[in-house]
Amino acid sequence: MRHHPSYLLGVALLFMGAIFLLNPQPTQANPDLLGSRLLTESPSKRGRMARGGQLYDNWAVTLGKSLPSKEHPAYPKLGQKTGGETWRCSTCHGWDYRGAEGINKKGAADYTGIIGLEQMRGVAQKKIIQIIRNPIHQFSQATLPDDAVADLALFVSEGQMDMSALSEPNTQKAQGESQGGALFFHTICVRCHGVDGRHINLSQEKDNPLFLGAIAKRNPWKSMHKIRNGQPGTIMISFITLLNEADQMNILSYVQTLPEK
């Protein structure tokens, strides 16, 4: 049996219509719905950056090792830290990444005269790797493997927050909105730290407990570093991908309102 040509044309048109309906144009993601937490880097890059931050805090604990027992040869005599502590990047370069220009300024307890790393933001990671491996630093392959040095360089170049305006100079009061921070604290941090931040004792001494409220008031820069990057060797994760800088600041402000004892 032969079909009329116009009948075949109709079938063909119907077919094309069906294909068109089944393959609509790909929808564009709505940037408003994605908001400010959209990551332009790959998640693994952000993960490495947070790991770099933990290594900056305490590379030994992060790598499951112990800090060397002897003092670091580049740690100046006038410094008050001793032993393994003198090997942490955070000890020499500061929790605000500003060395002698920042909280470790002349007259402060942790003054060493060593420069900070804030001026290294945006510098090529290759250059930072060379500096970490220079003879002054004494970081051998056996102490700090290449992947750790690479993650540190990524943190130094791209993971440092500008800490210069974190808190009021005299009161150390964080510059966020504690009301906004409370929302996050009571849905996230509460699970481990408890409603008043007293569930985990952050002191090494059992009889002399130290709680989140006291810690965040005493050293807001250090607390911010840990909120962003996580606490080395513990279950506390990095919040760098989950919370933007404003949220992190708000949480810090709220944490400072928690009871100290």
Ligand code: HEC
């Ligand atoms: C014992 C103290 C000490 C420790 C620990 C230390 N540094 Fe340094 N670092 C220094 C000194 C001193 C300098 C300046 C040396 C110089 O004159 O070039 C420096 C310089 C740097 C610089 C170059 C800064 C600039 O602007 O020139 C970088 C980057 C750096 N350190 C990264 C690190 C990292 C990452 C760690 C941890 C893995 C670390 N440092 C641990 C003492 C230390």
Ligand code: HEC
């Ligand atoms: C999954 C559990 C968990 C969550 C969630 C969590 N933490 Fe922690 N946090 C810990 C643990 C465990 C420690 C380390 C205790 C230690 O070192 O003895 C810690 C340490 C800290 C420290 C470091 C204190 C110091 O030693 O200087 C700060 C600051 C902190 N947490 C704040 C927060 C904030 C703010 C949140 C919410 C954004 C949060 N944590 C969420 C478990 C958690």
